[in-house]
Amino acid sequence: MIPFNHPPYTGNEDHFVLDAMRGSKLCGDGPYALKCQKWFEDQLGCLKTLLTPSCTHALEMAAILIDIQPGDEVIMPSYTFVSTANPFVLRGAKVIFVDIRPDTMNIDETLIEAAITDKTKAIVPVHYAGVSCDMDTIMRIADKYKLFVVEDAAQAFYSYYKNEPVGTRGHLAAFSFHETKNVTSGGEGGLLIINDKRFVQRAEIIREKGTNRSQFFRGMVDKYTWVDVGSSYLPSEIQAAYLYGQLLNAEKIQAKRQEIWHSYYNGLSNLVQRGLIELPTVPEDSTHNAHMFYLKVDDIEHRTLFLNHLKVAGILAVFHYVPLHSASAGKQFGKFSGVDKFTTKESSRLVRLPLYYSMSLKDYESVIKATIEFFNQV
Numbered sequence: 001m002i003p004f005n006h007p008p009y010t011g012n013e014d015h016f017v018l019d020a021m022r023g024s025k026l027c028g029d030g031p032y033a034l035k036c037q038k039w040f041e042d043q044l045g046c047l048k049t050l051l052t053p054s055c056t057h058a059l060e061m062a063a064i065l066i067d068i069q070p071g072d073e074v075i076m077p078s079y080t081f082v083s084t085a086n087p088f089v090l091r092g093a094k095v096i097f098v099d100i101r102p103d104t105m106n107i108d109e110t111l112i113e114a115a116i117t118d119k120t121k122a123i124v125p126v127h128y129a130g131v132s133c134d135m136d137t138i139m140r141i142a143d144k145y146k147l148f149v150v151e152d153a154a155q156a157f158y159s160y161y162k163n164e165p166v167g168t169r170g171h172l173a174a175f176s177f178h179e180t181k182n183v184t185s186g187g188e189g190g191l192l193i194i195n196d197k198r199f200v201q202r203a204e205i206i207r208e209k210g211t212n213r214s215q216f217f218r219g220m221v222d223k224y225t226w227v228d229v230g231s232s233y234l235p236s237e238i239q240a241a242y243l244y245g246q247l248l249n250a251e252k253i254q255a256k257r258q259e260i261w262h263s264y265y266n267g268l269s270n271l272v273q274r275g276l277i278e279l280p281t282v283p284e285d286s287t288h289n290a291h292m293f294y295l296k297v298d299d300i301e302h303r304t305l306f307l308n309h310l311k312v313a314g315i316l317a318v319f320h321y322v323p324l325h326s327a328s329a330g331k332q333f334g335k336f337s338g339v340d341k342f343t344t345k346e347s348s349r350l351v352r353l354p355l356y357y358s359m360s361l362k363d364y365e366s367v368i369k370a371t372i373e374f375f376n377q378v
C-alpha cells in the first residue's frame with residue numbers, strides 16, 4: 001500500500017535528539033529551541049519567532065495577544081481545519097465564514113469587506129496548500145478598518161508571496177510542524193511568528209504561564225512572578241532538536257517535494273487538456289512549497305469512485321475538509337457571510353494525492369498511472 005503520508009526523516013535528526021537527551025536542559029527554550037528560532041528569524045527576516053507545541057497553540061497565543069473578547073467577530077474561510085477557528089472560539093469570539101476562490105481554495109479577498117461589522121476584530125487568512133492569499137488586499141482592508149491579521153500559515157513554511165516569505169505580512173502568523181507538514185518537530189509542533197513589536201514582550205509572558213520568566217533569564221528582572229494570563233506553550237528540547245535536524249536539510253526536503261509535485265502536474269496535464277480534471281492554480285506573484293498536491297474531479301460521486309479505484313490499486317488518497325459552517329460546532333459558533341458559492345461545491349470534488357519526502361519515483365509514477373487509468377475508463 002502506498003500511504004497518504006509518511007513523516008519526513010532525513011537521517012541527521014538522531015544526532016541532535018541524542019545530543020539533547022544527554023544535555024543538561026530538556027525543557028522548553030533550551031539550546032536547540034533557540035537555534036531553531038534564530039534559524040526562522042534569519043530565514044523569514046521577521047521580528048521574533050517562538051516555538052510552540054503545535055500550530056493550534058500558536059494560534060491560541062495569537063487570540064490572547066490580540067485580546068479577543070466574548071462577542072468579537074473573526075473572519076476566516078469555512079474551508080479550513082478546525083484549528084483555524086477553535087483558538088478564537090475558546091476566547092468567546094463568533095466566527096464569520098467567507099467563501100473561497102475556486103482557483104486557489106483561499107479566502108476570496110473581494111468578499112471580506114462585506115463581512116465586516118463594528119464587532120469585527122480580526123481576519124484569519126489560511127494559505128491553503130502553501131499558496132499565499134492575496135495579502136496586499138487583505139492588509140489594506142485590515143488597515144482601513146483597524147483589524148488584526150493572524151495568518152494561518154500552517155501549510156506555508158517555505159512559500160513566498162511577492163518574493164517575501166509567507167507569514168511575514170500579518171501582525172501574527174503560525175506554522176505547523178505536525179508530521180503531515182513539510183518539516184516536523186518529531187510529530188507535533190508549531191511556531192508563532194511576530195511581525196508587530198507590540199506583541200513581543202507579552203507573547204513571552206503568555207507562553208511562560210503568565211510569568212515574566214523570560215525576562216528573569218535574561219537578567220532584566222531580579223525575580224519572576226505572575227504578571228498576566230498565560231499557559232504552557234513551550235515544546236520540549238527533544239522536539240526542537242528533531243526540528244533542527246530537519247531545518248538543516250530543509251532544502252533537500254523541499255527539492256524532493258517539488259520534484260514529486262511537478263511530476264504529478266506534468267504527468268496529469270493531459271487529463272486537464274481532455275477536460276477530465278482540474279489542477280491547482282498558483283498565482284503569478286506566489287511561489288508555493290509543494291506542501292500538497294490536489295486535483296478536482298467533476299463531483300462527489302466521481303470522487304468516491306476515484307478514491308476506490310486508487311485503493312484497489314494499493315494507493316491511499318484522501319479528501320478534506322468538511323466545511324466548518326456545515327459542522328455542528330461551526331453552526332453553534334459561527335455564521336456564513338453571504339452566499340456559499342464555492343466552499344461546499346469545490347471541497348466535495350477535491351482529492352489529495354500522496355506526497356511525502358521518502359516517496360519513491362516508482363510510487364509516484366504508479367499513482368500517476370492509476371489516475372490516468374481511472375479517467376480513461378470513465
Ligand SMILES: *Cc1c(COP(=O)(O)O)cnc(C)c1O
Pocket residue numbers: 053054055056057080081083084126152154155175176177178188189190
Ligand atoms: C495542520 C494545520 C493546522 C494545525 O496544525 P497543528 O500543528 O496540528 O496544530 C491548522 N491549520 C491548518 C490550515 C493546518 O493545515
